[in-house]
Amino acid sequence: MKHLLSLEKLARADMDQILAASTVVKQERGQETAQPLLGKTWGLIFSKSSTRTRVSFEVGVRELGGNALFLNANDIQLGRGEPIKDTARVLGRMIHGAIIRTFAQSDVEEFAEFSNIPTINALTDDEHPCQVLTDIFSFQEKRGPIAGKVVTFIGDGACNMPVSWIFAAAKLGFELRIAAPKNFQPAPDILKRAGGKIIVTEDLKAAAENADLLYTDVWISMGKEAESADRIRQLTGYQINQSLLKLARRDALVMHCLPAYRGKEIDEETFEAHAQTIFDEAENRLHVQKAILRWVVG
Ligand code: CP
Ligand code: NVA
Numbered sequence: 419m420k421h422l423l424s425l426e427k428l429a430r431a432d433m434d435q436i437l438a439a440s441t442v443v444k445q446e447r448g449q450e451t452a453q454p455l456l457g458k459t460w461g462l463i464f465s466k467s468s469t470r471t472r473v474s475f476e477v478g479v480r481e482l483g484g485n486a487l488f489l490n491a492n493d494i495q496l497g498r499g500e501p502i503k504d505t506a507r508v509l510g511r512m513i514h515g516a517i518i519r520t521f522a523q524s525d526v527e528e529f530a531e532f533s534n535i536p537t538i539n540a541l542t543d544d545e546h547p548c549q550v551l552t553d554i555f556s557f558q559e560k561r562g563p564i565a566g567k568v569v570t571f572i573g574d575g576a577c578n579m580p581v582s583w584i585f586a587a588a589k590l591g592f593e594l595r596i597a598a599p600k601n602f603q604p605a606p607d608i609l610k611r612a613g614g615k616i617i618v619t620e621d622l623k624a625a626a627e628n629a630d631l632l633y634t635d636v637w638i639s640m641g642k643e644a645e646s647a648d649r650i651r652q653l654t655g656y657q658i659n660q661s662l663l664k665l666a667r668r669d670a671l672v673m674h675c676l677p678a679y680r681g682k683e684i685d686e687e688t689f690e691a692h693a694q695t696i697f698d699e700a701e702n703r704l705h706v707q708k709a710i711l712r713w714v715v716g
Contacts, residue, residue, distance in 0.1 A: 420714045421530045421537045424523065424545045425585035426611065433551065433589060436709050440555045443712070444705035447481070454715050455484025458514035462540070463505075463529075465491035465520040466640045470676060471540045471548065474703040475517050482711055487513065491520065506533035515714065521641055536714040543578060543641060549675045550582035552706040554590065556699040557631055560671060565591040570629040570666070572622055573656050573683045574602045574649070579635040579675055581608055588614025597625035599652050622656055626665040632672050634658050634683040650682070659685040673699050 422428060460479045462472060476486040491497050496505045502525050509516065510533035518526050518537060523544035530537035539547055557564050569587070571580045575598030584604060587594035595617045596604060603618050619625055626632060637653040638646050658672060672684075672692035680686045689696070 419534070419536060420716075422547055422710055422714060423526055423530060423537065423539050425547045425550060425582045425589070426545070428547065428585075428589075430589045432713065433586070436551060436706070436713050437555050437558065439709035439712060440551075440702070440706045441559075443708045444702070447705065450481060452712070453483030454712055455479055455482040455514075458484040458715075459487055459512075460484050460515040460517060460711075461487045461489055461509055461513040462517045463489045463491055463494075463496070463509075463519070464540070465497075466541065468519055468540070470700055470703050471519060474707050475538075475540065478704055478708040478711060482708060484514075502528050503532040505529070506531075510534045515711075538710060538714065541578060543639075545582045545585075546578045546675070547582050548703065548707055548710060549579065550586050551710070552702045553583075553633070553673055553675070553699060554586060555706050556673065556695070556702045557671060559698075559702070560695070561630065561669075566593075567630040568593045568595065568628060569631045569633060570595045570597065570625045571633045571635075572597050572625070572658055572662070573634045573653060574598060574637055574639065575618065576602050576604050577635060577639045579633075580604060583633070584608055584612045584614075584616055587616055588612045593617070595619065595625040595629065597622035598656060601652060602649075602656075622662060623665055626662050629666040629670055632658050632663065632666055632670055633674070635675050636677065636679055637682050653683075657683055657685060659688050663688060671695050676700055 479486040506529040515536045517540045519540040521543050523542040526539045526542055554564055569592055575596040580596055583594055593615045597619055609616055637649050674696050678684055
């Protein structure tokens, strides 16, 4: 049985397969011949807010012939303390696949272990694999192979987004630079587990130099709201803006997983100047996740 639980655990060959299939899935939209989810019900079990991930998966499941069942974790007994492994064993007897957005990575892993159905990580505190696969697809669509390129992440370098980027870098052979204040840098253990060429620095200007892609994410991830004031104080300055962009390659792309907070991790002018890329990236969630769904059931 296949799962997509993290980029750390996704083999390079599987990544290549999903990325290649995404191109075909995108081209074929509206004229799909294969309906690999026909007659199947996929559950989306979400403990955190979502616009893109929820809609792209619900639409994607339907376009592949299946039914999508959205379950807000607070509306089911899970939210009142029913153990994840019991929820998994019940749902595993009723639905055919699960897409989970939650806090602890271990919860998604436990669900996969006990449910006996294909399980996809739709964001945890540790990783956001569907987003980074989409980001790589989006980069390659515009600029060709990402191998050998320089990707620079600016902002909270310890949250789920940079961690998934870290595990992708080693596997796909691009250089990753992470510019973040000391308290927001990725744990050394993650860098060690990933390998590859990863530079972690407090110096965002050095990190942006000749980069092919400048990437950022919110300073306050879901679940970290209580730390808002302290995060804003420490992360102020770690922003993609016009002066930083001048240091990157002339044809550098600017991407953001969204939602974006103008004036924080990116300024309004840079966001709007790169809106085409950023919203292509958002749309690509649908195509890439359809390729992921096809891969997990294939
Ligand atoms: N980028 C992303 O995952 O967006 P949502 O939180 O809206 O799903
Ligand atoms: N790091 C962000 C990503 C949102 C898509 C969060 O976890 O809230």
